[in-house]
Amino acid sequence: MVATTKIRQDYLEKLAQLIKIPSVSAKKTGLKEASELIGSFFKELKADQVIIDDQYEFPLVLAQFKATKDNAKTLLIYNHYDVQPAEPFDLWHSDPWILTERDNKFFGRGIDDDKGNLLARLTALAEYLKENNHSLPVNIDFVVEGSEETASRGLANYLKKHAQFLKNDLVIWESGGYNNKGQQEIGGGTKGIVTFDLKAKTAGRDLHSSFAPVIDSAAWQLVAAINSLRNSDGTIAIKGVYDTVRKPSEREQELVNQYSTIDEHLLVDSFQLTAPLLNSQTKTELLKALYFSPALNIEGIQSGYQEDGVKTVLPAEATAKLEIRLVPDQDPHDIFQKVVDHLKNNHFDNVQAEYTLGETPYRSDLSAPEIQRVIKTDKQIYGNDISLLPTTPGTGPMAYFYNNFKSPIAAIGIGYSDSADHAPDENVRIKDYFDHVDFTKELIKSYE
Ligand SMILES: [Zn+2]
Structure with missing residues (x-):
């Protein structure tokens, strides 16, 4: 060699x-x-x-x-x-x-x-x-x-x-x-991270879907709970999540503007994106979101029947894996507690959150x-x-x-x-x- x-x-x-x-x-x-x-x-x-x-x-x-x-x-x-x-x-x-x-x-x-x-x-x-x-x-x-x-x-x-x-x-x-x-x-x-599972359980077993006019399913409850966690512009809707977010200093923002090689075209082209970017107004806003803001991501969702054909079922259970990337000075355990409080305050009583991993930014x-x-x-x-x-x-x-x-x-x-x-x-x-x-x-x- x-x-x-x-x-x-x-x-x-x-x-x-x-x-x-x-x-x-x-x-x-x-x-x-x-x-x-x-x-x-x-x-x-x-x-x-x-x-x-x-x-x-x-x-x-x-x-x-x-x-x-x-x-x-x-x-x-x-x-x-x-x-x-x-x-x-x-x-x-x-x-x-x-x-x-x-x-x-x-x-x-x-x-x-x-x-x-x-x-x-x-x-x-x-x-x-x-x-x-x-x-x-x-x-x-x-x-x-x-x-x-x-x-x-x-x-x-x-x-x-x-x-x-x-x-x-x-x-x-x-x-x-x-x-x-x-x-x-x-x-x-x-960046830091907190990952957690959400689990919804609404009945003792899966039901015939003819009950859908009167019985809510775990799938709907979970989807509603997840949907309540984020605003349509990609910001997080959980109370207090931004309280400890440290704003980038002028120098930090300048360094990212000068040296980050990521821009809208690179993302759209290299990933063949078909959905619009969440932050596409200006390059500075895009970079600010990418480097200096927390974000909520759904890693995966599971419920009900997913095989070939049709099964008219009303699922009793639904699970999802989620993560929030963190920025200084957010703490993984504190942010997770805010997720738990959010579910409680918004009466998602059938949806349980479970902490899986955390790392500080x-x-x-x-x-x-x-x-x-x-x-x-x-x-x-x-x-x-x-x-x-x-x-x-x-x-x-x-x-x-x-x-x-x-x-x-x-x-x-x-x-x-x-x-x-x-x-x-x-x-x-x-x-x-x-x-x-x-x-x-x-x-x-x-x-x-
Ligand atoms: Zn590695």
């Missing part, structure tokens, strides 16, 4: 070893094996401390490399060793569990999300240590979790437990990369001095045309870190817009992989 130094070659072999382990958190396979392999990588690099903590369900790997100079700052690098399932296998052009090189790209499950990012960073650290007599100008802590793909279960507890040990000045996030305009993107936040305007260090280093490696986004429209566990450390977070990594995370043929461009090695080395150097 293409690697310019012996160290880079060795670490590609380590990457292949790690990709070979199907560490799928959804199936709880290979987690112990992957965490132990990563622990051994840290030990081989002579980390001052390596901890594999398995107190909670998904083992966490921690490593600490101490700086040789006094009063050094601390850099915390966050990654995860778990991956999404690789199925359906027949859509892959090479074995997902074998690191494969093809068309100047690396393929394999987890190559971008997130094993490749971790190994690129370890490669940089190994090279830096070798070239500098094993001395570091900055303390470097690694946190490698095993449940990122399944809502980071256990992570909040682990971080709380090790908060003192992991105190830091800057967090480098697990992933990132090039946007579809070819700009290196630095991300400063993630986090956003930053990327103006912190330590983020400026990242931006400067980024420009050195990737040139001046980089992108700065205060948050993604997606969800991640950034708030868990911010709540413990109050240090700035920068998401940057080896991916690009066709990396196909979570999908068949997940890949990164080989050049991007080694550019990230160079970036990480440069970042360490910036503390000299």
Whole structure:
């Protein structure tokens, strides 16, 4: 494989070893094996401390490399060793569990999300240590979790437990990369989420639909309840939901206007949309909704008869899965309580809500001095045309870190817009992989 130094070659072999382990958190396979392999990588690099903590369900790997100079700052690098399932296998052009090189790209499950990012960073650290007599100008802590793909279960507890040990000045996030305009993107936040089930039950069993003139069905009750949660313009109709929504600062809105690559045409064309957009008046309004506003989504609805032909039935039960993407300073449990109160106050007594998952939002305007260090280093490696986004429209566990450390977070990594995370043929461009090695080395150097 293409690697310019012996160290880079060795670490590609380590990457292949790690990709070979199907560490799928959804199936709880290979987690112990992957965490132990990563622990051994840290030990081989002579980390001052390596901890594999398995107190909670998904083992966490921690490593600490101490700086040789006094009063050094601390850099915390966050990654995860778990991956999404690789199925359906027949859509892959090479074995997902074998690191494969093809068309100047690396393929394999987890190559971008997130094993490749971790190994690129370890490669940089190994090279830096070798070239500098094993001395570091900055303390470097690694946190490698095993449940990122399944809502980071256990992570909040682990971080709380090790908060003192992991105190830091800057967090480098697990992933990132090039946007579809070819700009290196630095991300400063993630939305939060609360997911919940709604269940309606209106009778002891399904009924003959001839009773419909006098008996209401679970399906109608559920549809009415769901419909009451949202206004026709897409805003949420639940009382109090917007009370804690933090308005974007001028800088945050400007960054999104300048750097987001999403606009009306892109959405309509690439998704072949046939329904009108909810926020299509101006691009600013569209972006404001996408990046800075909460939204209610129906993930799925089920009730009654859905097979071929006709069944004249009046369903006794109906269920739906819903989610609300959250923005600072909304709290998942508080928002869920508002859903429960809404159902009660609007007399949907037959509809029960059940909390399933929650994650807190986090956003930053990327103006912190330590983020400026990242931006400067980024420009050195990737040139001046980089992108700065205060948050993604997606969800991640950034708030868990911010709540413990109050240090700035920068998401940057080896991916690009066709990396196909979570999908068949997940890949990164080989050049991007080694550019990230160079970036990480440069970042360490910036503390000299
Ligand atoms: Zn992922």
